[in-house]
Amino acid sequence: MIAEIGHFSLALAFAFSLLLAIVPMVGAYRGHGGYMALARPLTYGMFIFTAISYIALTTGFLTGDFSIVYVANNSSTLLPWYYRITAVWGSHEGSFLLWMLVQAGWAAALALYSTRLPLTFAARVLAVMGIIGVGFYLFMLLTSNPFDRTLPLIPIDGRDMNPLLQDPGMIIHPPLLYFGYVGLSVAFSFAIAALLGGRLDSAWARWSRPWTLAAWIFLTLGIMVGSWWAYYELGWGGWWFWDPVENASFMPWLIATALIHSLAVTEKRGTFKSWTVLLAISGFSLSLLGTFLVRSGVLVSVHSFAADPKRGLFLLGFLAVVIIGSLVLYALRASKVVSHTRYELFSREVMLLINNVLLVTATVVVLVGTLLPLVHQQLGLGSVSIGEPFFNSVFFWLIIPFVVVIGIAPMVRWRRQKMAELAKPLFLALVLAVAIGIALPVIFADYVAGLAVIGLIMAAWIAITTVQELRLRIASREQKLPALVKLGRSHWGMVFGHVGFAVVIIGIALVQNYEVERTVRMAEGDTFVQAPYSFTFKHLNHREGSNWVSDAATFEIARNGKVIGSVVSEKRMYTIQRQVQTQTGLQVNPLRDLYIAMGEQLSDGSWAVRIQVKPFVRWIWFGGVLMAIGGLLSMTDKRYRLKRKQQTLQEASL
Structure with missing residues (x-):
């Protein structure tokens, strides 16, 4: 019954999206206020029935309803309940239902928060969302129905979730x-x-x-x-x-x-x-x-x-x-x-x-590099490889002018700017950036990597010019601290976004040029030294989970002879799909990761072990978080709320 409810709800969501695509658009064309006013309730209806359909599929996973083909192919009685929830989007049909739930959710949010928009414009926007929904709902109903039945032969158990996704x-x-x-x-x-x-x-x-x-x-x-x-x-x-x-x-x-x-x-x-x-x-x-x-x-x-x-x-x-x-x-x-x-x-x-x-050029490079091998192969011209060396080399030359612009743009006024006014602060920023980029590897690294120096120079340039821009913005004001505090959220969003990008550059430059990787043969009791660290294979244990068994190796890590911790790395076998996965052992701090991954067991009982020292790798993800915070600050800037409120008052007075 749950499958029929989900399927019927999906069909109703399609009907609402079809009406949303047609009725408000006709209303906008004819100037019919009643038709345009239907855009919001139709959008809510599309979202509600998509949500019901999604809840129905999730219920099928939680209850182990293997009469549904999708559940039987992506779940099992041994799968933990929290992975049963995520298994809903673990393969094609369910992931597309999640896609449609998100699509309908965006449309509903837009309907809810677009009351301040002119009615005609809001009706057109929601109608376009409806048109997009029509295409996607048809795709699901015609080619990717997540509620197909296994009847009359219902399996006793499912095939389990892809082990790679059980994380x-x-x-x-x-x-x-x-x-x-x-x-x-x-x-x-x-x-x-x-x-x-x-x-x-x-x-x-x-x-x-x-x-x-x-x-x-x-x-x-x-x-x-x-x-x-x-x-x-x-x-x-x-x-x-x-x-x-x-x-x-x-x-x-x-x-x-x-x-x-x-x-x-x-x-x-x-x-x-x-x-x-x-x-x-x-x-x-x-x-x-x-x-x-x-x-x-x-x-x-x-x-x-x-x-x-x-x-x-x-x-x-x-x-x-x-x-x-x-x-x-x-x-x-x-x-x-x-x-x-x-x-x-x-x-x-x-x-x-x-x-x-520059951003569009980078996109074209990625697009060509991604599609060319596919097109080449589909045309029967054989295989052509475009991989990491190509992308890295092209992006290296694109990112340098991009970083230069990131540093200069916030300091330049709209319409016109005299170059002489910025010559001194920009020259000072360049000198300091070069000095920092060279000094840090000379002082702290065992050797100086040229690409790391360039990366540090770029990151320092962004950081210094950001500080310079803040200084110039408040230089003409008497009370500097209050002036800094009064800067709008949008401005601070730019600051966080640019600094976050600088942090990402630091992480990429240092991990790419100073990481160390070794693959070694180790048995219990063996020690491998990668100065200043030593890694000792202490013992190997057998572990069992609800749908897996593993060999778990414990490694003790020391720095300059002093123990700083231990990690566990596993070779895990998922019993239903008979797939083997590596569970990495990580010992981390803000400046580096120590990364241990178990390989295959060798004929003499020892193991192939991959050991990596990865400096500053976490700065890549931390920089991404800073960029997202910058976007959030910009999105919530008060000028959007104030202008919309003013517009509402103006429309109310008409």
């Missing part, structure tokens, strides 16, 4: 990533609604920017958590591999980063209007492209789902409709938008434009 990181990674992916549909809907209404002005940008920032925050955190999960769960010790599925989330993030900066220019200066719309369209299109790559079977990855050509063809068609339709509308309307704002070559507008161009 706390996977409890939070997919929802965060989906909130980011799907959140870009809100920015897309705002852009399409603005094109339909011919209203590409600063008000549209101000309405859209908090929602875009929210999506960017979730996408940032989702990527960081995914990197962290791959680092400790896969046993290889890397934090990024330029995997096609990793790239599929990175490309929308790059475009979303460009978009939030471009929206700031459109909001404050009334320019970059057409460019901003194009970025909004591109961001959501890349999210759909990532969905196609993950679910179509055109690539193989630990992150991707099972191959199904029918699903891939449907997604490809939907992707084509969205991209072609939105670009045709863009071509028809955007050409009529003219910006009359003037600015000179050395101005904040130009700095942010350069920022955008």
Whole structure:
């Protein structure tokens, strides 16, 4: 019965999305207030029935209803209850139902908090969200129904959840990533609604920017958590591999980063209007492209789902409709938008434009590097490899001018800035950055790595220019501390975002150039020395869980002869799927990780053990958190609330 409730609710959610796509749009076209007013209740209905469908599937997992094919394929009676909840999104059908729940949730939130928007504009935005929903609900109902039955043969037990996903990181990674992916549909809907209404002005940008920032925050955190999960769960010790599925989330993030900066220019200066719309369209299109790559079977990855050509063809068609339709509308309307704002070559507008161009260039590089091997193979031209060396080398040359612009842009005024006024602080910042970047490795490292020096110089440049910008901003005020405190949340959001990016650069530069990796043969009682650390294999224990057994090795770690702790690394066998996974042992502090991963047992009873010393690796994820905090501060800036309130009062008086 639970499957029928879930399936019927999904069909009702589709019906609501279809009505949402049609009725408010017709109302906006005809100026019919009643039709437009239906947009919000239709949106709530779509969300409610999607939530009921999702709850039904979750109930099927918790109760072990193996009459549902999806539950039978992704759960078992031995699976702990908390992993049964996360198993709902452990494979294709359920993960897409989560996607739709997030999509409907974004639409419902938009309906709830869009009461201050003009009725016509809000109706168009929600109708576009409905159109997107129609495509996705059809995809689920026609090709990916999570409520298909196993009848008449109901298995006694299920096949269990993918062992790779039985991890706390996977409890939070997919929802965060989906909130980011799907959140870009809100920015897309705002852009399409603005094109339909011919209203590409600063008000549209101000309405859209908090929602875009929210999506960017979730996408940032989702990527960081995914990197962290791959680092400790896969046993290889890397934090990024330029995997096609990793790239599929990175490309929308790059475009979303460009978009939030471009929206700031459109909001404050009334320019970059057409460019901003194009970025909004591109961001959501890349999210759909990532969905196609993950679910179509055109690539193989630990992150991707099972191959199904029918699903891939449907997604490809939907992707084509969205991209072609939105670009045709863009071509028809955007050409009529003219910006009359003037600015000179050395101005904040130009700095942010350069920022955008570099981010879009980086996106194109990732897109080509990701798709070219796939296209090459699909055309029968053989295999071509584009991997980490290519991406690293290209991004190295792109990130240098990007960092230079990050340092200069906040210090430059809108419209025009005399270069002579900034020559001294920028020169001082450059000298200090170079000095710091060279001095730190000379003083603290065993050797000086050139790329690490460049990375530290870039990070120091961002940090110093950020401080310089704050100093210049309050220099003309008598009470400096109060002036600093009174800076808006949006400004502090920029500070946190830029400093967070500097922290990420420090982590990347140091771990990439100073990490140490050794694979050694060890038996109980053996000690391996990697100065100043020593690792002693103390003992091996047998452990059992609800659906796994493992050989767990305990290692004692000492620094300069003094014991600083112990870690456990496991070789775990999941009994139902008969898959072996490595559970990494980590001994961490803010300055370094000691990473131990068990390999295979050798013929003489000893083990292959991978030992890594990874300096500052956690700064990568900490920097991502700082960037997300910066986005949150910017999103909650009071100017959005004040202007919306003022608009409400104005509309009430009419």
